[in-house]
Each structure stands twice: as structure tokens, then as C-alpha cells.
Amino acid sequence: MKILMRADTHVSYSVPAEGTKANFTFSQVLAALSVSLCSLVVGFVSAYTSPALVSMTDRTITSFEVTKDAGSWVGGIMPLAALAGGITGGPLIEYLGRRNTILATAVPFIVSSLLIACAVNVIMILCGRFLTGFCVGIASLSLPVYLGETLQPEVRGTLGLLPTALGNIGILVCYVAGSFMNWSILAFLGAALPVPFLILMIIIPETPRWFVNRGQEERARKALKWLRGKEADVEPELKDLMQSQAEADSQATRNTCLELFKRINLKPLSISLGLMFFQQFSGINAVIFYTVQIFKDAGSTIDSNLCTIIVGIVNFFATFMGIILIDRLGRKILLYVSDIAMILTLSILGGFFYCKAHGPDVSHLGWLPLSCFVIYILGFSLGFGPIPWLMMGEILPAKIRGPAASVVTAFNWFCTFVVTKTFQDLTVAMGPHGAFWLFGVVCIVGLFFVIIYVPETRGKSLEEIERKMMGRVPISAVVNIKPFSFNM
Incomplete structure (x- = not known):
């Protein structure tokens, strides 16, 4: 059961539904x-x-x-x-x-x-x-x-x-x-x-929401039964899906491109694009792609191929840490931790390469690049690695989810191409230290972006997220810092 007050009160209360138990x-x-x-x-x-x-x-x-x-x-x-x-x-x-x-x-x-x-x-x-x-x-x-x-x-x-x-x-x-x-x-x-x-x-099975979008109610019910279990009461969830679809249909236009740029849809689309931008311009793909070369340039005393495998292992275990923590701490807390870890390690890496080029001597610190890389990968894999993709599937409105996800994904891969292709040119023009510091500055901007604009979606159904993303409750940057709130 849900109890929702009027949108202009800026307050909402929710009581868990009595239907399907998660x-x-x-x-x-x-x-x-x-x-x-x-x-x-x-x-x-x-x-x-x-x-x-x-x-x-x-x-x-x-x-x-x-x-x-x-x-x-x-x-x-x-x-x-x-x-x-x-x-x-x-x-x-x-x-x-x-x-x-x-x-x-x-x-x-x-x-x-x-x-x-x-x-x-x-x-x-x-x-x-x-x-x-x-x-x-x-x-x-x-x-x-x-x-x-x-x-x-x-x-x-x-x-x-x-x-x-x-x-x-x-x-x-x-x-x-x-x-x-x-x-x-x-x-x-x-x-x-x-x-x-x-x-x-x-x-x-296919997703129940896609069946509802196609007007195939019975197939949506069967898909829900398969997903939630034969004994589960899926009628409340199916009713919520159909109500959400009806609301979306009542506001939709026939032109999908126009739908994308409607004011109510621009907010979730912009947040998703922003997360993808800061994900890629944190420098992750440049760092991964040029791992071996970076370690050689740093004069690391550890075998470069072993470093690559170590980075891969850290990436693997960090993601499992994220799996354990994401529904306990929420998306935003993990994004904060991720961003701060990347800011610190990119700053230290930049300082290391600056000292290597201009003094003092840091040849005895060959272990430092690997340590920074491990913490950097750990931070990225906890938050900015998986969460932009997860939230793309959560915050984009149902009616434009296909084309909007297409735009966001294409933008992500465009950013990947730009970062990987320009990294070597950046290191030539600014030095490795300048490139790492530039990525660090982008991460600082990304931290403020998360604090101010990114909502917390933990424990919310897609229907609840969509209704709140439509602007019925104004965003509060101060409250939004808390991992338990979703005030927009």
C-alpha cells in the first residue's frame, strides 16, 4: 500500500506493498x-x-x-x-x-x-x-x-x-x-x-514491462509469475506497471525524437549522460589501455605484465565488494567513495610523474604507481564503473528507455574513443603528470555533480523513480547527500 501526499507538500511517505515479497x-x-x-x-x-x-x-x-x-x-x-x-x-x-x-x-x-x-x-x-x-x-x-x-x-x-x-x-x-x-x-x-x-x-522470459508496453497483459503476467515465483501474488505489481504505462501513454507524442527532448525527460537523460561523461573522463580506459606503458615510464620495479594481472584481480574483487554494499549503503555513498579515491590517487600519480620529470628523485618509490593503481581501480570499480550503467536502467523513463539508452550508450563509447585516442597526445602536450591532474580535476567536478543532481534509487521501484523524476517533488541538494532519501 502507498500513501502519497500532495506533491506541493514536498513530502512523501510509503508503506511497503502487501503484494510480492522481494x-x-x-x-x-x-x-x-x-x-x-x-x-x-x-x-x-x-x-x-x-x-x-x-x-x-x-x-x-x-x-x-x-x-x-x-x-x-x-x-x-x-x-x-x-x-x-x-x-x-x-x-x-x-x-x-x-x-x-x-x-x-x-x-x-x-x-x-x-x-x-x-x-x-x-x-x-x-x-x-x-x-x-x-x-x-x-x-x-x-x-x-x-x-x-x-x-x-x-x-x-x-x-x-x-x-x-x-x-x-x-x-x-x-x-x-x-x-x-x-x-x-x-x-x-x-x-x-x-x-x-x-x-x-x-x-x-522477456521483461514484463515490454509486454505491457505492447499491450500483452497475459504474457506480462506469465513473465512476472516466472520471475517472482509461482506462489507470488503479481497482480499489484502488474497493476502498477499498467498504470505507469497508461500515464506515459497519455503524455506521449508519436515522434520519439521529440519525446527525448521534452523537458520532463531531459532531467533523467542529462543525469545519465553526466554519469557516463564522468565515468569515462575519470581516465579509466586510458589508464587500463596503457597500463603496461605507464608502469614502464614510471620505472616500476614490478613486472609490468604482473601489474596488469594484479589490476585485473583488484577490479574483480572490488566489484564483488560493490555487490555486497550497494543495497546496504545506496548508490550515492558508493559514488562519493569512488570519486574521492580517484581524486586522491590521480593527484598522487600526477605528483609522482612530476617529480620523476623535474625532481626530486623518486626512483626508490617504484611501488607507488602500483599502489595508486590498485586504489584507483578499487575506487572506480566500487562506484563509477558499474553504477552509471545500473542507474541508466533505473532512471530513464519507460516510454523513451530504448532510444534514451541508445543515446547514452553511444555517448559513453564516444567518450571512450576520445579518451583512449587522446591520452598519448595529452601526455606529450602536458606530460603524464598533467594528464593525471586533468583527470583528477574532472573527478572533482564529478563529485559535485553527484552531490547536487544524482538521486538515490536504492529500494525504489522503477515506477516510483519515474514519477519522482518527472519533477513532482523538487530536488534538495542538502537532503540528497543522505543515502536514504530520494527527494527531487
Whole structure:
């Protein structure tokens, strides 16, 4: 049961519904695990070039020449293809459905890896990487939307971080396997990974919200029964879904592009875009992509390849910490901790490289870059890594969720491309210390963005979030700092 006072009182009280009780049902865990296995594939193929390029450019292993320029495109073409996939994915999840869109990426993932594994020239590798990136772009927006629409509010944070956790496992598997496999064998391994995900995705249902959007009430009821358990009373939740859909339909226009830029929709869209901007311009992909080179430049006494594996392990365990904490502390607290950790470590890294270039001597501090990297990755993986994707599936209004998620995902991959391609130029123009300090300044701005604009969504249904994001309750920056409130 809900008790809501008038919006102009700026106060709301809620009493938990007497309907479906939230718990970790086997069905919800299976649904989350199934789509998260897709994220494992995404993590593996995203990390592929880091170990693969070493053997790919070795003429004693590869029968054809891969020049330095071609090698840069093998790594750089994926973000561009993912941008295209992000743009395409929005319409696909609206017309095919969330589940079918995710399922449709499985076979192309297999084909793209086989194309790379069997390559006899660079063109085949580039085609395989483009197809891989295109699927990654589609998956990036489909996974959080599916989980946001199927999981109950009380477990959405915990299970919603499973894709990030399995994505990090995929990265770690690629790093470890790449240390003793050549690029071709590693690609064959990549072709095998989508098979379990393909099988499990056939079992799980489409999201109830998509069925409601299509006017298929009975199929929505069946999907809810499957997700919540046969004994669960899903009628209150189904009624809430239909009421929310009716409200959205009454305010909608036929032109989807116009819908995106309506004033009531701009707020959640802007918040999601802002989170993606600060996620990427924290420098994470530049740091990960150039990990080995950064450690060499720092004169670290620790083996650079071992450093890469250590960073991958930290990334993996940090995400599991986030899974444990996100529904206890809330999204905003983790974002605060994440941002502060990145600000401190980027500042120290900048100071280290400044001293290395201009004095005093810091050669005896070879352990410092790795320590900062570990804390930086830990901070990022706790908050700014997974939460922007999780919140994208939570705060975007149902009526524009497909096209809006498409815009947000494409923007994320555009930022990824810009950061990774300009990082080396930045280090030449400003020095490594200047680049790290610049990323640190962006993180400081991001901290204030989170404090002032980002809402707390912990424990809220998508319907509650959407109604409050429509501006019926004004935002209070002071109250919004608290992890338990959602006053907008």
C-alpha cells in the first residue's frame, strides 16, 4: 500500500506493498546470471587486444604482417563499432524486445571471434573486431535495461551488478589466458564463451514491462509469475506497471525524437549522460589501455605484465565488494567513495610523474604507481564503473528507455574513443603528470555533480523513480547527500 501526499507538500511517505515479497528467487538469480554471461563475453573481447597484440605483431607467430598502425586500429576500431552498436541497439530493444536483442548478439559474437581466429590477413581481424564492437555496443545498453525491468527494487542493486562482476571475470580470464596463448588460440577461446550464454538466454522470459508496453497483459503476467515465483501474488505489481504505462501513454507524442527532448525527460537523460561523461573522463580506459606503458615510464620495479594481472584481480574483487554494499549503503555513498579515491590517487600519480620529470628523485618509490593503481581501480570499480550503467536502467523513463539508452550508450563509447585516442597526445602536450591532474580535476567536478543532481534509487521501484523524476517533488541538494532519501 502507498500513501502519497500532495506533491506541493514536498513530502512523501510509503508503506511497503502487501503484494510480492522481494527475495532472491532462483528465477531472478537465473535471469541475472544469464544476461551477465553476456557481460563476461563483453569483458573478454574488450580486453582481447591487450595480450593478443604482443603475439599478433610477432612475425615468428603470425604469417602476415601487422604494422604498428594496423595494430592501433585493431584496438581502436572496437569503440567506434560499439558507438554504432549503441545507436542501433535502442530501436532493437523496442521492436525485438530486451531479451531477444541480447540473444541476437550471441551468434555474431561467436562468428566475430572465429573470423579473428582463422584470419589470414589484417582485414579479417579488423572485420572481426568491428563485428565484436558492434555487438558490445548493443549489449552495453540491453543488459542494464533488461535487469532494471525484471529485478525487484530490494535486490536490483545487488543482482544488477552481476554483469560488471562477470565482465571483470572475462577481463581477468583474457589477461591470464593471453599470457600463455597466442592471438589465434585466444580468439578460439573467445568463440566458445558465448555458448553457455546462448543456451541460458533461451530459457528466461522477456521483461514484463515490454509486454505491457505492447499491450500483452497475459504474457506480462506469465513473465512476472516466472520471475517472482509461482506462489507470488503479481497482480499489484502488474497493476502498477499498467498504470505507469497508461500515464506515459497519455503524455506521449508519436515522434520519439521529440519525446527525448521534452523537458520532463531531459532531467533523467542529462543525469545519465553526466554519469557516463564522468565515468569515462575519470581516465579509466586510458589508464587500463596503457597500463603496461605507464608502469614502464614510471620505472616500476614490478613486472609490468604482473601489474596488469594484479589490476585485473583488484577490479574483480572490488566489484564483488560493490555487490555486497550497494543495497546496504545506496548508490550515492558508493559514488562519493569512488570519486574521492580517484581524486586522491590521480593527484598522487600526477605528483609522482612530476617529480620523476623535474625532481626530486623518486626512483626508490617504484611501488607507488602500483599502489595508486590498485586504489584507483578499487575506487572506480566500487562506484563509477558499474553504477552509471545500473542507474541508466533505473532512471530513464519507460516510454523513451530504448532510444534514451541508445543515446547514452553511444555517448559513453564516444567518450571512450576520445579518451583512449587522446591520452598519448595529452601526455606529450602536458606530460603524464598533467594528464593525471586533468583527470583528477574532472573527478572533482564529478563529485559535485553527484552531490547536487544524482538521486538515490536504492529500494525504489522503477515506477516510483519515474514519477519522482518527472519533477513532482523538487530536488534538495542538502537532503540528497543522505543515502536514504530520494527527494527531487
